[in-house]
Amino acid sequence: xxxxxxxxxxxxxxxxxxxxxxxxxxxxxxxxxxxxxxxxxxxxxxxxxxxxxxxxxxxxxxxxxxxxxxxxxxxxxxxxxxxxxxxxxxxxxxxxxxxxxxxxxxxxxxxxxxxxxxxxxxxxxxxxxxxxxxxxxxx
Amino acid sequence: xxxxxxxxxxxxxxxxxxxxxxxxxxxxxxxxxxxxxxxxxxxxxxxxxxxxxxxxxxxxxxxxxxxxxxxxxxxxxxxx
Numbered sequence: 341x342x343x344x345x346x347x348x349x350x351x352x353x354x355x356x357x358x359x360x361x362x363x364x365x366x367x368x369x370x371x372x373x374x375x376x377x378x379x380x381x382x383x384x385x386x387x388x389x390x391x392x393x394x395x396x397x398x399x400x401x402x403x404x405x406x407x408x409x410x411x412x413x414x415x416x417x418x419x420x421x422x423x424x425x426x427x428x429x430x431x432x433x434x435x436x437x438x439x440x441x442x443x444x445x446x447x448x449x450x451x452x453x454x455x456x457x458x459x460x461x462x463x464x465x466x467x468x469x470x471x472x473x474x475x476x477x478x479x
Numbered sequence: 480x481x482x483x484x485x486x487x488x489x490x491x492x493x494x495x496x497x498x499x500x501x502x503x504x505x506x507x508x509x510x511x512x513x514x515x516x517x518x519x520x521x522x523x524x525x526x527x528x529x530x531x532x533x534x535x536x537x538x539x540x541x542x543x544x545x546x547x548x549x550x551x552x553x554x555x556x557x558x559x
Contacts, residue, residue: 364497364498367498367502368497368498368501368502370502371498371501371502371504371505371533371537372501372505372533372536372537373536373537373538373559416496417494417495417496417499418496419496419498419499424498427502431505
């Protein structure tokens with residue numbers, strides 16, 4: 341492809357409802373020959389911890405219904421977040437960055453993170469990526 | 480729609496939800512030679528928009544949708 345399209349997403353939230361859409365989009369974009377940069381910051385960083393995707397809950401009082409939601413996700417045949425992440429990685433088009441400043445804030449250390457994390461950067465680094473992307477989203 | 484193309488490979492994506500039909504189709508089409516045709520069976524309603532757009536976006540040729548009773552057949556020719 342001559343003109344490779346790019347998507348940059350800030351993954352700011354750590355709850356199940358907000359974690360799913362960026363991973364679905366990343367997986368679909370990977371299969372559509374688009375390059376994807378995911379920048380995990382604030383509560384989004386919690387998803388990058390080992391078992392973080394498995395532990396994500398619905399927000400607020402809805403967290404009590406997380407088990408039911410996960411059951412429904414399986415029942416209707418939607419892929420797990422781990423499967424979506426792996427599929428996006430397999431495409432070779434996904435790069436994952438963790439935000440260094442909020443890692444301290446969220447008490448997330450490098451050794452806590454899954455091996456799929458490619459790099460670490462701050463706001464200026466992500467802006468440099470996002471300014472050249474065709475799609476920029478904040479979730 | 481015109482005559483149904485003859486596929487070199489058929490992939491059954493029925494039961495899979497978005498975005499899995501596209502993800503699996505991507506893997507399948509890369510196993511084909513350029514010029515060969517992939518047929519995907521999907522019962523995901525969203526596939527009707529997704530497959531034509533995805534095929535064009537990835538530099539392939541979308542040959543058409545053929546409706547069956549409770550699913551549809553999608554034909555994509557590998558160009559890229």
